[in-house]
Amino acid sequence: MKKVQPISPKVPVFLHGADYNPDQWLSYPGVFEEDIRLMKLAHCNVMSVGIFSWSSLERAEGEYQFEWLDHVLDTFAENGIFAFLATPSGARPTWMSAAYPEVLRTGANRVRNLHGFRHNHCYTSPVYREKTRLINTKLAERYGKHPAVIGWHISNEFGGDCHCELCQEAFREWLKKKYGSLDALNQAWWTAFWSHTYTDWGQIESPAPHGETQAHGANLDWKRFVTDQTVDFCRHEMTPIRELSPELPVTTNMMDLFEGLDYRKFADLLDVISWDAYPTWHENLDDSKLAAWFSMNHDLFRSLKGKPFLLMESTPSLTNWQAVSKLKRPGMHRLSSLQAVAHGSDSVQYFQWRKSRGSSEKFHGAVVDHAGHEHTRVFQDVASLGKTLEGLSDVIGTFTPAETAIVMDWDNRWAVKDAQGVRNRGIGYEETLLTHYRAFWELGIPLDIIGSEDDFSAYKLIVAPMLYLVREETGQKIERFVEAGGTFVATYWSGIVNENDLCHLGGFPGPLRRTLGVWSEETEGLHPDDRNELVCLEANQLGLSGRFEIREICEITHSEGAETLAVYGDDFYAGRPVLTVNRLGYGQAYHLAARVADASFYELLYGHIAQKAGVSKVLNSHLPAGVTAQIRSDGEHDYLFLMNFSGKEAEVELDSADYADVETGAAEERFVRLGVYGVRILKRRARRYTHQ
Numbered sequence: 001m002k003k004v005q006p007i008s009p010k011v012p013v014f015l016h017g018a019d020y021n022p023d024q025w026l027s028y029p030g031v032f033e034e035d036i037r038l039m040k041l042a043h044c045n046v047m048s049v050g051i052f053s054w055s056s057l058e059r060a061e062g063e064y065q066f067e068w069l070d071h072v073l074d075t076f077a078e079n080g081i082f083a084f085l086a087t088p089s090g091a092r093p094t095w096m097s098a099a100y101p102e103v104l105r106t107g108a109n110r111v112r113n114l115h116g117f118r119h120n121h122c123y124t125s126p127v128y129r130e131k132t133r134l135i136n137t138k139l140a141e142r143y144g145k146h147p148a149v150i151g152w153h154i155s156n157e158f159g160g161d162c163h164c165e166l167c168q169e170a171f172r173e174w175l176k177k178k179y180g181s182l183d184a185l186n187q188a189w190w191t192a193f194w195s196h197t198y199t200d201w202g203q204i205e206s207p208a209p210h211g212e213t214q215a216h217g218a219n220l221d222w223k224r225f226v227t228d229q230t231v232d233f234c235r236h237e238m239t240p241i242r243e244l245s246p247e248l249p250v251t252t253n254m255m256d257l258f259e260g261l262d263y264r265k266f267a268d269l270l271d272v273i274s275w276d277a278y279p280t281w282h283e284n285l286d287d288s289k290l291a292a293w294f295s296m297n298h299d300l301f302r303s304l305k306g307k308p309f310l311l312m313e314s315t316p317s318l319t320n321w322q323a324v325s326k327l328k329r330p331g332m333h334r335l336s337s338l339q340a341v342a343h344g345s346d347s348v349q350y351f352q353w354r355k356s357r358g359s360s361e362k363f364h365g366a367v368v369d370h371a372g373h374e375h376t377r378v379f380q381d382v383a384s385l386g387k388t389l390e391g392l393s394d395v396i397g398t399f400t401p402a403e404t405a406i407v408m409d410w411d412n413r414w415a416v417k418d419a420q421g422v423r424n425r426g427i428g429y430e431e432t433l434l435t436h437y438r439a440f441w442e443l444g445i446p447l448d449i450i451g452s453e454d455d456f457s458a459y460k461l462i463v464a465p466m467l468y469l470v471r472e473e474t475g476q477k478i479e480r481f482v483e484a485g486g487t488f489v490a491t492y493w494s495g496i497v498n499e500n501d502l503c504h505l506g507g508f509p510g511p512l513r514r515t516l517g518v519w520s521e522e523t524e525g526l527h528p529d530d531r532n533e534l535v536c537l538e539a540n541q542l543g544l545s546g547r548f549e550i551r552e553i554c555e556i557t558h559s560e561g562a563e564t565l566a567v568y569g570d571d572f573y574a575g576r577p578v579l580t581v582n583r584l585g586y587g588q589a590y591h592l593a594a595r596v597a598d599a600s601f602y603e604l605l606y607g608h609i610a611q612k613a614g615v616s617k618v619l620n621s622h623l624p625a626g627v628t629a630q631i632r633s634d635g636e637h638d639y640l641f642l643m644n645f646s647g648k649e650a651e652v653e654l655d656s657a658d659y660a661d662v663e664t665g666a667a668e669e670r671f672v673r674l675g676v677y678g679v680r681i682l683k684r685r686a687r688r689y690t691h692q
């Protein structure tokens with residue numbers, strides 16, 4: 001049996017709960033007592049407390065008030081409710097901004113913010129760091145051993161950058177450490193271009209709208225610095241906490257494919273990854289594209305540590321920050337929540353428990369509405385999900401047997417979007433990831449989302465869409481992976497620059513050229529009305545057939561040993577290779593030279609490639625469009641999640657008689673009917689996977 005331990009030995013069941021802000025209600029007698037009653041009714045066992053409570057904990061500098069929090073946590077303990085205790089640094093008290101303006105963030109335009117909002121402090125400021133250390137130490141001393149506390153929630157949704165003088169200095173120090181000499185920095189940033197050569201470290205400034213934005217290497221380093229500085233701030237927050245409560249796990253809540261921070265750099269620091277998922281369901285009748293996007297995110301967050309994660313926030317009904325806020329249709333709450341579980345979450349938590357009475361989130365969905373009682377549709381949906389989760393304890397800690405991975409590097413993403421090249425609007429990096437991901441999602445093939453620095457050896461198939469930035473070492477690693485028998489897939493606009501955003505010399509795709517067996521001579525962007533076509537060659541070894549529309553990006557390639565599977569059908573490109581495969585050692589490397597517009601192409605392509613690579617689908621049967629199957633396993637049993645995002649009723653044929661419904665225990669019929677937004681969890685004897 002293979003499982004990881006539950007996040008807390010005190011709660012070996014699914015965590016179900018919400019962000020809870022009792023400090024907003026201190027002058028409303030009875031609300032807290034009523035909340036406790038409602039939490040039990042909703043089958044909630046955990047609350048994230050104190051996320052933005054700094055001014056309630058320290059009303060004036062050095063004057064701490066913990067009595068309200070003592071009461072909350074003690075009452076939780078008496079009632080079998082647990083807490084993630086937050087450090088309050090996501091928003092700071094007004095007195096602090098007034099007394100120490102250096103804690104306020106300075107924008108790229110060099111204007112310092114006034115007090116207001118949240119998530120807007122300088123992570124470098126010694127004052128902010130000291131104030132954070134003090135409050136975190138107090139919290140850890142007082143609550144580090146509290147029976148209700150099961151873990152730490154550091155700050156809230158880290159993000160953004162500060163351009164103050166302190167941050168400029170820290171950036172220069174970071175660069176000195178990285179490059180050693182100005183000469184090396186000038187080479188890496190290609191500063192002879194437009195006479196930007198630096199002759200003194202003090203001349204270096206962060207990117208600014210009225211200053212430097214065109215030095216791509218500098219932009220990349222700034223983003224890396226911002227990540228490092230934020231990780232360092234998070235580590236700083238954790239120091240007293242680790243010292244005073246070493247046994248409590250630590251997390252910080254992340255956001256979906258957040259661009260500003262390379263989340264992989266947080267993975268080693270944290271004990272468990274958690275994130276906040278806010279799908280805006282029902283923009284279309286068929287929700288499958290959005291569902292695939294959120295599945296991809298769940299897979300990313302699971303892959304960060306290669307183990308189950310926590311869904312730290314989600315909305316029980318609607319959000320209030322998009323243009324139009326729609327309610328979750330009946331069934332969607334259960335489907336959306338169990339989707340996270342299917343992909344490796346060991347919790348379902350919400351923002352928020354009780355709707356605030358005022359300010360900007362008063363209309364954001366919550367378990368308890370302004371009406372204040374349990375007789376609401378949303379409350380009942382939450383309570384019913386809580387009951388379902390109580391029956392799923394066997395799933396806690398189980399793993400996801402992915403034999404396939406998609407490569408997504410933050411620095412590649414930053415570089416490919418910053419490049420001024422073939423498409424300055426619509427390079428579509430994330431969209432491209434999703435297109436490739438979605439094909440596997442429709443096929444029911446589990447995926448990990450990994451970085452170039454992760455271990456490749458556990459996978460049979462690795463797909464790297466638009467890997468524009470490729471280090472020499474990454475190229476060698478991919479080569480070894482293929483030589484050893486792996487299957488690799490790359491696309492157009494790959495192997496173009498190195499880690500400093502300097503173009504690879506001697507022919508693209510640079511360090512991938514030998515592996516892919518092609519030389520990409522030219523790449524162009526197509527206008528919105530331009531088309532080309534991918535035409536499968538007869539009797540190609542992958543067994544593909546048909547013609548598929550190409551849009552947006554085309555590359556002219558020459559085979560250097562790769563076999564052509566499909567050619568361009570149009571323009572002066574006609575007859576040139578567009579899909580190739582190269583044999584190297586025991587493996588194969590595919591190259592797709594153009595952006596194919598038909599989603600059906602990718603399903604066909606990956607269906608064939610996966611089969612050849614020996615990658616198993618979780619279910620050996622056809623899944624209707626918009627219906628996916630995901631799996632968690634403990635090595636003895638597999639838990640199969642069938643999920644219907646198509647907006648229509650659907651039917652799935654099982655591939656053996658060995659299935660039982662996890663919730664009822666009843667043996668399952670051969671054909672499973674899924675209603676609109678239907679989800680079923682079935683159990684079978686575990687199958688064998690190579691990656692466990």
Ligand code: GLA
Pocket residue numbers: 156157276278313319320321351361364
């Ligand atoms: C984020 C924050 C919460 C809340 C929600 C609203 O996830 O962490 O505090 O603002 O968004 O959707």
Ligand code: ZN
Pocket residue numbers: 105106122123124125162163164165166167
């Ligand atoms: Zn700063």
